[in-house]
Amino acid sequence: MKTYYNPEDLKKFGKIGEFQKSMADKFFDYYGEVFKEGALTAREKSLIALAVAHAVQCPYCIDAYTVDTMEKGCDEEQMMEAVHVAAAIRGGASLVHSTQMMNKAKEISM
Template identity: 25%
Template sequence: MEGMLGQVPSWMENLAEPASEHSWGLFRDLNLGTDTELAAREKALIGVAVAAAINCPYCTYFHTEEARLSGVADAELKETVNLAADTKYFSTILHGNETDLDEFRTETDEIVEHIMEQQAAADD
């Protein structure tokens, strides 16, 4: 950890001993690892969005700085946070109104099919 981060962050010392090595491995391999399906930039933007959605100032700060290290511009960070807020907003509406999930899926599939048809027509 110290070799990769230059230090052992104090918050990592709060992990219970049976979980400390495992937790560091998850953090290292998923967040900082390069042998993953997502690029560092993509992972950082996901981190920013999730951190904003769960209202975690620690995660928001970390993932924002991580995103900046990956070359993410401030305008992209703002858009990422807005997308997270948009998802949380509509999730609240869907859950609060107990929207039928099967109907939602059917409508979404129809929308996707329509958009694909529009894109195919534009490509012709």
């Protein structure tokens, strides 16, 4: 069955340089640097990545960072809490715009 998303394609991510090498090289260097231990631990960064993967709804990233967070010793409860953070921000982002709706509604109401 043909689908837009094929789990096997995740393995090809490293090969995007085939069409544009210099930018891919720069991106992967940057990517590697970002996920190194720094002011945040690699574990904390992995949980952030898992949450962002859900916010941007990237199935490849969800697969990759589910494995990565588990490898880094996170448990299912911690992983789900990270997804709730993403959901809270996404939900909050919608709801906070309701202030604009409220402003406009009040503006045009008697």
